[in-house]
Amino acid sequence: xxPIFAWDWGPEREGSAGYxxxxxxxxxxxxxxxxxxxxELRQAMTxxxxxxxxxxxxxxxxxxxxxANSYNKEFLFHQSNNERQLLQMVDGALDRIREGTFGQCIxxxxxxxxxxxxxxxxxxxxxxxxxxxxKGSLETTST
Numbered sequence: 383x384x385p386i387f388a389w390d391w392g393p394e395r396e397g398s399a400g401y402x403x404x405x406x407x408x409x410x411x412x413x414x415x416x417x418x419x420x421x422e423l424r425q426a427m428t429x430x431x432x433x434x435x436x437x438x439x440x441x442x443x444x445x446x447x448x449x450a451n452s453y454n455k456e457f458l459f460h461q462s463n464n465e466r467q468l469l470q471m472v473d474g475a476l477d478r479i480r481e482g483t484f485g486q487c488i489x490x491x492x493x494x495x496x497x498x499x500x501x502x503x504x505x506x507x508x509x510x511x512x513x514x515x516x517k518g519s520l521e522t523t524s525t
Contacts, residue, residue, distance in 0.1 A: 404484070404485050409479060409484065412475075412479065412484065412499070412503050413476065413479050415503055416472050416475050416476050416479070416503055416504065417476065419472050419503075419504075420469065420472045420473065420476065423465050423468055423469040423472065424469065426465050427462060427465045427466065427469070430458050430461050430462045430465065431462065433458055434455060434458045434459070434462070437451055437454050437455050437458065468504070471504040471505075471506070472504045474504065474506065475503060475504040475505075475506075485499060487506070487507050487508040487511050488506045488507065489506075489507055489508075489511040489514075489515075489520060490508065490510070490511055492508050492510075492511075493508070494507070494508050495508065495509060507520075
């Protein structure tokens with residue numbers, strides 16, 4: 383298997399913890415995957431918004447119909463919110479590609495494990511910082 387990243391941890395490198403961007407071919411693969419996911423999320427958000435509008439139009443006859451309609455709207459709201467949050471993370475990953483920092487933890491500056499990036503290319507944190515974040519011991523940034 384070929385290496386995914388060409389890291390330089392030498393002291394002569396200035397910047398974030400010796401981080402060096404990944405090779406251009408691999409970066410292009412991630413960029414394409416992220417752009418595809420971005421498009422899917424935008425389409426899903428459009429469908430969810432349309433479904434929400436249609437749920438408002440349906441006349442609810444009795445209490446059970448109104449309850450089901452209310453549940454559906456709440457479900458669509460949460461789905462839309464989740465899609466919006468994921469879209470923001472995908473957009474952020476695409477920004478980091480443009481900035482040359484994709485694959486670098488936004489908290490500590492360390493390399494994000496290549497397997498982690500393969501599984502979740504929009505991730506912003508290395509495993510250690512993600513664990514700290516989930517425990518509430520890491521301050522977050524909006525990037």
